Structure formats: structure tokens, C-alpha cells
Amino acid sequence: MARIVIQNLGKSFESADFSKPLLTLIHDQGIDWMHACGGKGRCTTCKAVILEGAGNLTDYTLAEERYTKQGLLRPGDRLACQVKVQGDIVIEVPESGKFPHMMYRS
Numbered sequence: 001m002a003r004i005v006i007q008n009l010g011k012s013f014e015s016a017d018f019s020k021p022l023l024t025l026i027h028d029q030g031i032d033w034m035h036a037c038g039g040k041g042r043c044t045t046c047k048a049v050i051l052e053g054a055g056n057l058t059d060y061t062l063a064e065e066r067y068t069k070q071g072l073l074r075p076g077d078r079l080a081c082q083v084k085v086q087g088d089i090v091i092e093v094p095e096s097g098k099f100p101h102m103m104y105r106s
């Protein structure tokens with residue numbers, strides 16, 4: 001069981017499904033999360049900032065490595081549609097991923 005905390009949304013949930021990408025786990029909770037390319041690793045709009053538990057995530061995918069080299073992902077950023085969760089994490093929504101209809105703490 002892994003606990004996923006989205007700090008600047010003030011939301012958290014648990015999941016025992018380590019086979020689905022983080023984006024799917026978030027959407028399964030009914031939480032809106034940006035995903036312009038539909039979760040295909042072709043954009044960076046699903047970016048999540050990892051605050052704690054980076055070691056509880058699967059390795060970087062080729063898409064994440066490519067965007068890191070291009071400077072579109074900073075250290076600590078992961079693509080929610082690519083990464084899978086293997087243990088507890090604390091994340092936040094970056095400025096670029098915030099929706100106007102949702103309330104964020106920062």
C-alpha cells in the first residue's frame with residue numbers, strides 16, 4: 001500500500017495498484033490533473049513535483065530522460081503519466097499544471 005499526498009491540493013489517498021501510472025491513480029480518485037497528450041509521454045503538462053519519496057518511484061522513462069535533457073523537467077520533476085508508484089510519496093502540482101477551477105494552497 002502506498003500513500004500519495006498532493007500537498008498543495010490538500011488531498012491524499014492510498015493505492016495498492018503499482019501497475020498503473022501516477023496519472024491514472026490520481027484520475028481514479030476523481031482529481032483533475034492536466035494531461036494534454038492523453039498520457040502518451042508527448043508533452044510535459046502532467047508534470048508532478050516530487051517533494052518526498054522519489055526513491056519510491058519507478059525509473060525515468062525514455063520520454064522523461066528526453067525532456068530532462070531538453071530542460072523541460074527539472075531534478076525532482078516526473079511525468080505523472082509515465083511514473084509508477086511503489087511506496088509513499090508527497091507531490092505538488094507545479095504552476096504550469098494548475099487549473100483555474102481548482103483551489104491550490106500555493
Ligand code: FES
Pocket residue numbers: 034035036037038039040041042043044045046047079080081082
Ligand atoms: S500527459 Fe503528456 S506527457 Fe504526460
